Amino acid sequence: MSWALRRTLHRKTDEAFGPPMTPDELTANLSVLERQLNQDMCCTAGKNQVYIRSLLTGGSTTRPRVALKCPLRRDIGMTPEVFYEHIRDVCCCEPEQCEAWRAFKTRHVVT
Secondary structure: OOHHHHHHHHHHHHHHHOOOOOHHHHHOOHHHHHHHHHHHOOOHHHOOOOEEEOOEOOOOEOOOEEEEEOHHHHHOOOOOEEEHHHHHHHHOOOHHHOHHHHHHHHHOOOO
16 A cells, blocks of 8 residues: 555544544543533534444444534535534534534525
8 A cells, every 4th residue: 555545544534533532522421411512502503413423443443422413514515523622612602603604604694
């Protein structure tokens, strides 16, 4: 396998696993965290969409973590999956910071 191909596969694998887990994810009860984030959700696209995610790898699974598949991000060509910090800081507090939310608002004007 060539060096460039290995680097590309490694990058795709890193994207699939997401950013490093936060201390909150490592120590908290993920079910409680999931429920709390679903309650606090401000973004309409993320309402009741937070879930606990674990991926199958060759012989095991990844560590469970909190995730959200955002349809608004998918619509504008961004990676649809976001993880705990983004959900907590943007989706649940300030959706106006989200590029996908802003693009959605410009496409769909309320009449």
